[in-house]
Structure formats: structure tokens, C-alpha cells
Amino acid sequence: MARKTTSDDSEDVYSASDEQPPLSAAQAAAVAIEHLVELTSKHVQGVTRMEPTEDGWLVEIEVLEDRRIPSSADILALYEEEIDLDGNLLAYRRTKRFGRGNTDIGGNERR
Numbered sequence: 001m002a003r004k005t006t007s008d009d010s011e012d013v014y015s016a017s018d019e020q021p022p023l024s025a026a027q028a029a030a031v032a033i034e035h036l037v038e039l040t041s042k043h044v045q046g047v048t049r050m051e052p053t054e055d056g057w058l059v060e061i062e063v064l065e066d067r068r069i070p071s072s073a074d075i076l077a078l079y080e081e082e083i084d085l086d087g088n089l090l091a092y093r094r095t096k097r098f099g100r101g102n103t104d105i106g107g108n109e110r111r
């Protein structure tokens with residue numbers, strides 16, 4: 001927050017206009033990626049979902065868990081992160097691991 005002082009510098013005056021606006025979806029995604037890379041050292045493939053919450057953002061990120069040869073055999077994972085409106089990490093968890101070539105078309109239905 002920026003500091004404003006009166007002309008005689010006798011007291012600090014803060015206004016609501018000095019406060020930074022909450023994070024946009026793009027900013028939240030970038031911050032979430034930074035947090036996840038710092039925590040896991042994994043290579044991020046991309047953000048797969050963004051949802052606003054009461055306290056900030058829920059961000060789902062796909063990462064490369066295990067590189068294999070050929071690359072179609074790579075193991076990927078989905079992580080969820082909860083970010084507050086200031087960009088602080090509130091929680092994160094791995095929700096799923098899967099092979100790069102696997103698809104989830106049709107959910108868990110058996111045919």
C-alpha cells in the first residue's frame with residue numbers, strides 16, 4: 001500500500017484508493033503456478049480450471065510428474081490450489097495422476 005502524508009508530514013493518511021485491487025483470474029493463475037513450482041519443482045503443463053471463491057481463487061494446474069520415453073508414456077498430475085485475494089497460498093493438493101495418453105471421456109462409466 002502506498003504511503004501518503006499531509007503537506008506538513010505530521011500524520012500518515014491512507015485512502016481506500018491506495019489499496020490494490022483483488023487479483024484477476026490471470027494474475028491468480030500466474031501466482032498459483034509460482035507457488036506450485038516452488039513447492040514441487042515440477043514442470044507446469046498449464047492451468048486447466050479457474051474458479052472464484054469467497055476468499056479468492058481455486059486454481060487447477062496440470063504438471064508433468066514423471067517424464068518417460070516415449071513422451072506419450074509421461075505421467076501427469078492435476079493439483080488444486082486455493083489462493084486468497086492477496087495472492088497468498090491457502091492450500092494445495094494433488095487430486096489426480098494419469099498417463100499422458102489417457103482420456104477421461106465419459107467419466108467413470110463402464111461400457
